[in-house]
Each structure stands twice: as structure tokens, then as C-alpha cells.
Amino acid sequence: MRIIAKSNAVTRARIVKGMTQRELADLTGISYAYISLLERSMKTIGPGTAKKLAEVLERPFEELFELR
Numbered sequence: 001m002r003i004i005a006k007s008n009a010v011t012r013a014r015i016v017k018g019m020t021q022r023e024l025a026d027l028t029g030i031s032y033a034y035i036s037l038l039e040r041s042m043k044t045i046g047p048g049t050a051k052k053l054a055e056v057l058e059r060p061f062e063e064l065f066e067l068r
Contacts, residue, residue: 002068003045005038009064013057014039027056 014024021039025032030049037043038053045053045065054061 003047003050003065004041004068005045005050005065006063007039007041009059010053010057011039013059013064017057024053024056028052 014021019027021032021035024030025035028035028049030053034043038045050061050065054064057064
């Protein structure tokens with residue numbers, strides 16, 4: 001099973017919080033390049049990292065990610 005970001009949801013949540021990809025990267029400890037790949041659904045994500053992103057973006061996990 002893989003965790004894939006719902007690209008529009010992650011991007012929208014980040015923008016609503018007023019963050020750039022770099023700011024989100026700094027808060028989560030993830031590289032901004034990786035965030036860019038997630039926002040385009042080009043990379044899978046681990047459960048811990050997905051949870052951290054959901055917490056920082058203050059959105060439910062299910063809203064931002066899907067299991068495949």
C-alpha cells in the first residue's frame with residue numbers, strides 16, 4: 001500500500017495557510033523539492049511524514065492523502 005498526496009488539497013491547504021513550499025519545508029523538515037513532487041503527485045510519502053504535513057497544515061490526514 002502506498003500513500004499519495006491529493007495534489008490539489010495539499011497545495012490549497014498550504015496556500016490557505018499563507019505558506020510557500022520553502023516555508024512548509026522548513027516547518028516539516030522536508031526539502032522544498034520533495035514538497036513540490038508531492039504537490040504534483042509524483043512521489044509517495046511515508047506515514048510519519050504525511051502525519052507531520054497534516055499537522056502543520058492543520059487538515060485531516062484523509063483530506064490531504066489517499067491510500068493506494
